[in-house]
Amino acid sequence: MDEKPSTRKVPEFCSLRYGLALIMHFSNFTVITQRVSLSIAIIAMVNSTQQPGLFNASTERPLAFTLNRSNRSTKEFNSGASVYEWSPETQGIIFSSISYGIILTLIPSGYLAGIFGAKQMLGAGLLISSLLTLFTPLAADFGVILVIVIRTVQGMAQGMAWTGQFTIWAKWAPPLERSKLTSIAGSGAAFGSFIILCVGGLISQTLGWPFIFYIFGSIGCVCCLLWFMVIYDDPMHHPCISVREKDHIVSSLPQQSSSPRRSVPIKAMVRCLPLWAIFTGFFSHFWLCTIIITYLPTYISSVLHVNIRDSGVLSSLPFIAASSCTILGGQLADFLLSRKLLRLITVRKLFSSLGLLLPSLCAVALPFVASSYTTTIILLILIPGTSNLCDSGFIINTLDVAPRYASFLMGISRGFGLIAGIISSTATGFLISQDSVSGWRNVFFLAAAVNMFGLVFYLTFGQAEIQHWAKERTLTRL
DSSP: OOOOOOOSOOOSTTSHHHHHHHHHHHHHHHHHHHHHHHHHHHHHHTOGGGSTTTTSOOOSSGGGTGGGSOHHHHHHTTTTTOOOOOOHHHHHHHHHHHHHHHHHHHHHHHHHHHHHOHHHHHHHHHHHHHHHHHHHHHHHHHOHHHHHHHHHHHHHHHHHHHHTHHHHHHHHOOGGGHHHHHHHHHHHHHHHHHHHHHHHHHHHHHTOTHHHHHHHHHHHHHHHHHHHHHOOSSGGGOTTOOHHHHHHHHHHSOOOOSOOOOOOOHHHHHTOHHHHHHHHHHHHHHHHHHHHHHHHHHHHHHHSOOOHHHHHHHHHHHHHHHHHHHHHHHHHHHHHHHTTSSOHHHHHHHHHHHHHHHHHHHHHHGGGGTTOHHHHHHHHHHHHHHHGGGGGTGGGTHHHHOGGGHHHHHHHHHHHHHHHHHHHHHHHHHHHHHOHHHHHHHHHHHHHHHHHHHHHHHHHHOOOSOOGGGSOOOOOOO
């Protein structure tokens, strides 16, 4: 390996780099809650069954009950009482628009973060996403076209916020702490999914659906303030870092270019099988993850016959497991590396195997235990939990093989993941529309097959050494 990690003992959890990981955890929490907010709010927003008798004390839809108690409460929350006639097709366009926006900026934002600095790129993306979240209820009153535009632009902003993080970790994370730091930061997405699914329905019921956007948009603005105050692109320029910690980080990393402007070796990347192994892993991982995120409430409601309110609570449980497994997996991976129990490539392939194989086994078992409520819930909790062990595998592998281009490659990797998500969600909708029982079985079998393909490909071609085209050269750029 090219890295020479420092063996000098430096405090970890009281260090600045772990503070940065917590801020990134908070920012990932913010981004995912803003992304999922509409999925929760739309239950009340398109509650057309109550529109003819808006002021009747109907309890058929618990999430909208508070809004329908009286004419007075409706006037107080007139934006919360708004009901829109959006067809399922229109809702599908609204939901997918944010993914298309993310795809548009994933690759360019990863490249630009390496040139102009990840702090500004990520901070701007987070700020734009937060402001657009606050503006969403007003946009809904102006019409569905504006909502689609808002969600698309918000997706572009979130694409900026997702990818540039690896540019920061390429300069802040010592090799023996990469799994821990990135897992702490990345677990914010799973924790955010847990929180929004837990409290989103409650907020909609008690305050009105617009407050879902107001609350999480405001949280995002607070996160932006912390981001610009605490985050710096590298430890050399941070005013609050100790000399000891700075020396520890810098000495553990390979020498990096002092100039941020660099050409990207596209041809070498295209021919690099270890990169394709990472891309394939992302594609497989996001295929099943997207199904769980998108269709979990539907599966619980239709297969287990649970009401909407309980379905939301049950749907949140897998994500707290995912958040916990992400952090624990990172701790275990770096423990194995720091004690020199396993080589770096072995650790990456081990956690990739666990993160693709275990959820596949759980998914294949689901159709056969549908009659057991408890067993089904346990398996649904285990799928995202075990799947997130990949965060210590191929998810951070770009930091190993090409740290100079980590954000650019992370953008491409997430692009493969988003494409997988679009295909898998479309295929799932088609399969379950044919026949519910056999449809769900085919959905999970197909997801397991995709995971197995990604696992075999990564185990065959995955590497952990810095690639020759990613090493620092003292050559003038053409």
